[in-house]
Amino acid sequence: GIQVEQSPPDLILQEGANSTLRCNFSDSVNNLQWFHQNPWGQLINLFYIPSGTKQNGRLSATTVATERYSLLYISSSQTTDSGVYFCAVEQMDSSYKLIFGSGTRLLVRP
């Protein structure tokens, strides 16, 4: 099956710093989503981005489907950005299921 790798596994930032999270996947995909999991376990949708570039406030994402990777950019980080960021993909065989990476654990210090 498709493999999803996220890097770095852990990241510590000072408030106000910028960061880039990476997601590599091993096969063509129908769907790619970025999520933020808060301390209570809720998965919050950040981006639905099987290809191209999107921006939402301080966050932006780019997926280069032909090269099988996606990047999540966080600018001017805030303590509320802390948590785990997951990339999840749906393989291009109408498999319907999301395959998650192992996540990037982000801690933003004040």
Added chain:
Amino acid sequence: DAGVTQSPTHLIKTRGQQVTLRCSPKSGHDTVSWYQQALGQGPQFIFQYYEEEERQRGNFPDRFSGHQFPNYSSELNVNALLLGDSALYLCASSQGTEQFFGPGTRLTVL
């Protein structure tokens, strides 16, 4: 517009018991997927329901079963609980490919 809801929030069971978790999808969504998230890991796909039938299943034993009702809500049943079934159980709904997650049910098996 209510998002995906799940009940109960927390549940404690003992080994060998049976449990039923419930999920109501986001308004307008007709597909429900269930995921299991063990501590420190990404969510793992259990199965997906569409038109009241199981459309796809992940690598989980038959002890895990489900149901979808005509109003698109869904139940996840787990029989003969094992200690290893302790996890956060997440429900996701969709209309198309983008999936939206509920807050989860945290199951503890003693």
